[in-house]
Amino acid sequence: MPVSGFAVHPFSDHQLFAELGNPRFASAEVASHGRAGYIYRYLSDLSAKTIVVENDYVDGDYLDDFAAYYVRCFNCYERHCKRLHFFKTDLSPEQFLKLVRGEVTETEMAAFRGGYSGFVVVRPLPDAIIGRTVLATYPSDGGRRNYTCTKNYFANLAGIGMTVRSLAFQEQDTVLAACATVALWCAFHQTAALFNTPAPRPASITRAANVVMHNARPIPSHGLNVQQMCNAIASVGLDPEVVEVRKNTPLVSLLYGHLRMGLPVLLGVRIEGAGMHAITLTGYSLRQARALKQEVAGGEKSIPMVGLRIDEFYAHDDQFGPFSRLVVKPSANVHNRIYPVTFEGSWTDRSTGKILQMAPEVAVNTRLQQDPGDLFRRAAMAHADTRPAKALGCQCRGR
Amino acid sequence: MKGPKENPEVQKDPLFKERTVQFREFDVEAAEAELRVRLPELEAEIAKLEDAQFVSNEAMLLEFSI
Numbered sequence: 001m002p003v004s005g006f007a008v009h010p011f012s013d014h015q016l017f018a019e020l021g022n023p024r025f026a027s028a029e030v031a032s033h034g035r036a037g038y039i040y041r042y043l044s045d046l047s048a049k050t051i052v053v054e055n056d057y058v059d060g061d062y063l064d065d066f067a068a069y070y071v072r073c074f075n076c077y078e079r080h081c082k083r084l085h086f087f088k089t090d091l092s093p094e095q096f097l098k099l100v101r102g103e104v105t106e107t108e109m110a111a112f113r114g115g116y117s118g119f120v121v122v123r124p125l126p127d128a129i130i131g132r133t134v135l136a137t138y139p140s141d142g143g144r145r146n147y148t149c150t151k152n153y154f155a156n157l158a159g160i161g162m163t164v165r166s167l168a169f170q171e172q173d174t175v176l177a178a179c180a181t182v183a184l185w186c187a188f189h190q191t192a193a194l195f196n197t198p199a200p201r202p203a204s205i206t207r208a209a210n211v212v213m214h215n216a217r218p219i220p221s222h223g224l225n226v227q228q229m230c231n232a233i234a235s236v237g238l239d240p241e242v243v244e245v246r247k248n249t250p251l252v253s254l255l256y257g258h259l260r261m262g263l264p265v266l267l268g269v270r271i272e273g274a275g276m277h278a279i280t281l282t283g284y285s286l287r288q289a290r291a292l293k294q295e296v297a298g299g300e301k302s303i304p305m306v307g308l309r310i311d312e313f314y315a316h317d318d319q320f321g322p323f324s325r326l327v328v329k330p331s332a333n334v335h336n337r338i339y340p341v342t343f344e345g346s347w348t349d350r351s352t353g354k355i356l357q358m359a360p361e362v363a364v365n366t367r368l369q370q371d372p373g374d375l376f377r378r379a380a381m382a383h384a385d386t387r388p389a390k391a392l393g394c395q396c397r398g399r
Numbered sequence: 400m401k402g403p404k405e406n407p408e409v410q411k412d413p414l415f416k417e418r419t420v421q422f423r424e425f426d427v428e429a430a431e432a433e434l435r436v437r438l439p440e441l442e443a444e445i446a447k448l449e450d451a452q453f454v455s456n457e458a459m460l461l462e463f464s465i
Contacts, residue, residue: 178463178464179463179464179465180463180464183463222462222464223462223463223465224462224463224464225459225460225461225462226454226458226459226460226461227459227460229463230459242459243452243454244453244454244455244458248447250444250448254448268461268463271465275464276461276462276464276465277463277465278463301440302444302447303437303440303441319465361458361461362458362461
């Protein structure tokens with residue numbers, strides 16, 4: 001006898017896409033949906049074995065979007081979502097029933113909880129189906145991967161408490177939240193844990209961002225500029241700090257300084273041939289040896305800092321998925337502008353498959369209003385690599 | 400509880416020996432001289448990062464929409 005309102009399935013691409021679909025978005029369409037494909041590959045890497053489907057799930061974020069927009073549409077949209085839970089262990093419907101009834105030993109319950117890999121809320125919408133998503137991170141790979149902007153999330157699965165360490169992600173629903181809104185939403189989840197500040201829903205963020213500037217209707221959302229992002233940050237009681245990326249900005253170390261403290265950074269990038277995109281940085285990969293010769297453009301000087309040992313960042317990119325890889329590449333000239341470093345991520349040219357270059361334009365971060373000092377600068381300098389220049393293999397003035 | 404210097408098991412550990420040697424070889428005066436040489440660079444770096452706080456109007460109006 002199955003548990004009412006729940007279903008248990010083995011994990012597979014076919015099953016995942018079927019569960020992500022809805023009457024407005026068939027599973028065949030889901031299979032070619034970029035975010036769904038990313039989540040399938042991500043969960044496969046995490047060795048997911050089982051999906052537990054929680055039907056008629058009430059999701060606060062979607063409900064707010066529903067109240068702000070969908071309930072007023074001529075077409076009738078569902079207000080309930082589905083939540084998919086993922087496990088690294090095999091599980092049958094009978095075993096799940098026993099777990100829910102508490103007819104298992106403590107060891108079995110601990111094994112069940114230990115195999116939890118997180119959840120995905122499935123929105124009943126056409127296209128923007130990936131709602132609040134909380135998935136476990138990749139293993140640390142001997143301390144190389146550092147997911148510093150994560151917190152513990154609690155999920156109640158039929159009365160069984162599950163915990164997963166992550167940072168919430170969702171794909172953009174273009175009518176209510178463009179990339180910048182979703183990037184802010186992800187960052188606010190972390191700042192809420194750090195500073196006890198609010199973590200507003202996407203529709204509220206879009207509205208707060210548009211309080212001062214009225215150059216277009218806030219909803220449907222067409223995107224946010226940096227000033228609007230700053231308004232949204234100020235609306236939750238934090239101070240925004242914007243760093244314009246210039247050719248002599250040691251960007252990688254600056255980003256590292258913030259991330260090491262657990263502060264997410266909003267990075268605005270120019271994507272070759274696509275446009276301007278905002279993502280939330282959540283972690284970094286720190287190597288033992290240098291990954292970059294220098295982190296500023298050729299001809300510019302910068303003291304050796306820890307950023308030289310970073311080869312990748314991890315970002316919540318609402319066009320792909322959570323913790324997507326952003327490989328750090330050396331300085332480059334893009335359309336007659338020199339950038340200190342560039343990035344390569346999941347963005348590719350649809351016709352040729354070529355990886356698109358991402359050029360950093362601005363880094364927006366948050367800090368407490370009562371912080372008297374320059375947190376960003378202090379963070380970067382605190383982690384300056386003070387080993388003798390000779391040991392770092394670089395020249396030092398005056399020697 | 401014995402400290403590492405009194406504990407014969409710890410002293411046998413090659414890593415402990417290696418670190419002890421490294422510590423003894425650390426030249427405080429040379430390190431200070433090194434830092435004095437690099438101080439102007441550190442100050443220049445701080446000044447540069449302070450300059451980075453000035454954000455142009457063009458940057459503030461960049462719109463992220465994809």
